[in-house]
Amino acid sequence: MTSKKVPTRKPRADAEQNRTLLLETAKAAFTEKGANVPLEEIARAAGVGIGTLYRHFPNREALLQEVYRDESEKLAAAAERLIANEEPLEALREWLRLFVRYFATKQLVIGALNAIVGPGAKLQASAAHIETAITTLAKNADKNGDIKLDVAPLDLLRAVIGIAAHSKPGWEKSAYKMVDIILAGMARE
Amino acid sequence: MTSKKVPTRKPRADAEQNRTLLLETAKAAFTEKGANVPLEEIARAAGVGIGTLYRHFPNREALLQEVYRDESEKLAAAAERLIANEEPLEALREWLRLFVRYFATKQLVIGALNAIVGPGAKLQASAAHIETAITTLAKNADKNGDIKLDVAPLDLLRAVIGIAAHSKPGWEKSAYKMVDIILAGMARE
DNA sequence: GTTATATACGGAGGCGGCCTCCGTTTATCA
DNA sequence: TGATAAACGGAGGCCGCCTCCGTATATAAC
Numbered sequence: 001m002t003s004k005k006v007p008t009r010k011p012r013a014d015a016e017q018n019r020t021l022l023l024e025t026a027k028a029a030f031t032e033k034g035a036n037v038p039l040e041e042i043a044r045a046a047g048v049g050i051g052t053l054y055r056h057f058p059n060r061e062a063l064l065q066e067v068y069r070d071e072s073e074k075l076a077a078a079a080e081r082l083i084a085n086e087e088p089l090e091a092l093r094e095w096l097r098l099f100v101r102y103f104a105t106k107q108l109v110i111g112a113l114n115a116i117v118g119p120g121a122k123l124q125a126s127a128a129h130i131e132t133a134i135t136t137l138a139k140n141a142d143k144n145g146d147i148k149l150d151v152a153p154l155d156l157l158r159a160v161i162g163i164a165a166h167s168k169p170g171w172e173k174s175a176y177k178m179v180d181i182i183l184a185g186m187a188r189e
Numbered sequence: 190m191t192s193k194k195v196p197t198r199k200p201r202a203d204a205e206q207n208r209t210l211l212l213e214t215a216k217a218a219f220t221e222k223g224a225n226v227p228l229e230e231i232a233r234a235a236g237v238g239i240g241t242l243y244r245h246f247p248n249r250e251a252l253l254q255e256v257y258r259d260e261s262e263k264l265a266a267a268a269e270r271l272i273a274n275e276e277p278l279e280a281l282r283e284w285l286r287l288f289v290r291y292f293a294t295k296q297l298v299i300g301a302l303n304a305i306v307g308p309g310a311k312l313q314a315s316a317a318h319i320e321t322a323i324t325t326l327a328k329n330a331d332k333n334g335d336i337k338l339d340v341a342p343l344d345l346l347r348a349v350i351g352i353a354a355h356s357k358p359g360w361e362k363s364a365y366k367m368v369d370i371i372l373a374g375m376a377r378e
Numbered sequence: 379g380t381t382a383t384a385t386a387c388g389g390a391g392g393c394g395g396c397c398t399c400c401g402t403t404t405a406t407c408a
Numbered sequence: 409t410g411a412t413a414a415a416c417g418g419a420g421g422c423c424g425c426c427t428c429c430g431t432a433t434a435t436a437a438c
Contacts, residue, residue: 159349
């Protein structure tokens with residue numbers, strides 16, 4: 001009972017084109033104007049009807065997830081690389097900085113992060129990647145005796161995001177410092 | 190050039206009544222349903238027109254500010270008391286916990302906090318109280334050599350709020366832990 | 379090529395929230 | 409008991425979300 005009938009024919013070319021086009025347009029729009037751009041504006045900019053946008057992405061979160069799927073995958077990959085090549089604690093620290101940087105250079109902030117780290121997040125695609133990454137890194141550092149992990153790994157991100165969400169201009173600096181503070185605070189003496 | 194003509198007569202009684210009524214209603218509504226309740230719903234619940242609500246409070250933030258002015262003042266008072274009676278570091282820690290508790294028991298979270306700690310916050314009433322409180326406490330602990338204060342005091346709140354904003358059920362626990370972690374991380378060894 | 383049909387398109391329109399504007403009502407004061 | 413400033417209320421404009429469905433078209437079978 002997986003897929004009813006499968007007399008399906010090949011997905012239409014125009015559909016796939018539009019999908020891609022929408023993703024590109026959306027990415028630009030999110031970067032430029034933040035995660036709350038009216039979806040209708042994105043559709044217009046892409047030259048398609050609003051209905052088409054919604055057919056491809058049932059809601060804003062879905063669109064955000066897809067748009068930042070790349071980034072999430074890169075972050076996930078970075079996590080693996082760091083774990084392989086660095087001391088656990090430094091791996092964790094470096095990854096957190098990477099996280100900050102990724103979302104500093106995009107105007108990603110709040111909206112998108114809600115999709116990833118928020119309460120409702122259906123742990124899909126990007127969300128899952130991010131959560132796996134931070135969890136692995138944190139547990140790794142914990143097992144290695146570097147830190148005492150007595151908060152949920154995601155809470156580390158949440159704290160950092162708190163900074164991102166509220167300070168406007170150069171919040172990365174503050175976020176970096178917060179990373180160091182938090183790691184220092186979790187260190188086993 | 191302070192106040193043009195002052196042939197002003199006494200503010201009308203019904204106006205003041207409505208204002209108070211609105212504040213009470215709003216507080217209940219915010220507590221029950223979070224900071225995003227439709228303002229029209231509040232107006233309706235208070236039995237006044239939407240116009241009246243907007244005349245008294247030009248926007249949602251203004252309303253939130255007023256509603257939580259009490260709490261802010263209490264927090265400010267607590268800060269003074271703690272500074273007078275506790276070791277600087279413990280004063281800071283205790284106040285941060287108080288902060289968490291205050292906003293845990295109301296459904297305050299996100300929306301309201303944006304008004305206080307967010308980028309646009311016009312540093313009005315409550316916002317000013319809170320900022321003064323945390324700044325004083327932090328600097329106090331810094332001068333006493335307990336911590337090395339190399340982030341903006343408000344960033345401490347922001348990190349904690351980050352937790353509040355994303356974890357649903359018992360986020361206070363996590364927030365408490367984060368407070369301890371952060372303070373430990375800022376400790377001078 | 380033609381044709382049948384599943385697939386995709388577009389945008390009108392319903393809904394709901396924000397906020398303004400202004401005609402009506404009313405408390406205050408002389 | 410007016411005259412008048414103050415306050416009220418809610419209709420309506422605007423905007424964004426999202427759905428629905430009539431229309432257009434790429435695909436595949438012939």
